[in-house]
Amino acid sequence: MARNVKFVVRLGPEERQQLLDLVGKGKRAASVPTRARILLKADAGAAGPAWDDAAVAEAVETGESTVHRVRQAFVEESPEEALYRKKPTGRQYRKPDGDQEARLIALACGAAPGGRTCWTPRLLADELVELQVVEGISPECVRTTLKKTNRGRGGTSNG
Numbered sequence: 001m002a003r004n005v006k007f008v009v010r011l012g013p014e015e016r017q018q019l020l021d022l023v024g025k026g027k028r029a030a031s032v033p034t035r036a037r038i039l040l041k042a043d044a045g046a047a048g049p050a051w052d053d054a055a056v057a058e059a060v061e062t063g064e065s066t067v068h069r070v071r072q073a074f075v076e077e078s079p080e081e082a083l084y085r086k087k088p089t090g091r092q093y094r095k096p097d098g099d100q101e102a103r104l105i106a107l108a109c110g111a112a113p114g115g116r117t118c119w120t121p122r123l124l125a126d127e128l129v130e131l132q133v134v135e136g137i138s139p140e141c142v143r144t145t146l147k148k149t150n151r152g153r154g155g156t157s158n159g
Contacts, residue, residue, distance in 0.1 A: 005052055007071040009042040015079060016040070016047055022083070034060055035083045038070045096134060101145055103133045108146055121146075 011019070022028070022036040037060045044050040051059070053067045060067075074082035096104060107127060112118050121139035128134050128142070 005042075005044075005071070007068070007075040008044045009039055009048075009071055009074050010045040011039065011043045011048060012045070013047070016043065016045070018079075029085070031085060032083055034062060035070050038062070038067050039074060039079070039082060042067065042071055095141065096137065096145055100128075100133055103131075104128060104142065104145055105149055107131075 019036040019040050023033045023040070038056055041049060041051045041056040041059055042053075053064045053071070056067045057064045070082050104124065108119050108124055113123060113127075116123070121142040124142045124146075125137045125139045128137055
């Protein structure tokens with residue numbers, strides 16, 4: 001039944017049993033048993049049914065592109081890469097610790113730099129780096145840190 005399949009999955013007996021165990025029991029993200037089912041249905045080994053992407057997608061109620069990506073990850077990388085989602089690769093900024101947060105709030109509550117009426121998150125981030133409070137901090141991190149306080153970044157509001 002395997003027709004027009006670019007990435008052929010062949011499971012050994014141990015791998016097949018591990019996938020059956022993943023499907024059968026335990027608490028985990030819903031995507032893991034689904035991906036395990038995809039690999040079991042796509043298995044072109046001796047014990048597998050060797051279904052094509054469309055049949056597997058219909059059987060596990062997912063898209064054909066998902067089936068293709070799981071097959072590809074299994075063949076090109078590893079079974080673990082095929083089963084588990086990748087960690088986000090976006091830039092992750094550390095949150096300021098208590099001392100750094102206190103310095104940020106004190107700076108934000110103080111007088112704005114010359115020629116400015118109030119602090120902006122970018123100005124605060126640049127000033128914290130210049131004062132060597134932190135090695136680097138994003139304006140978004142500054143904004144979210146100040147958002148946790150009852151104090152705004154500018155003057156007080158009576159309204």
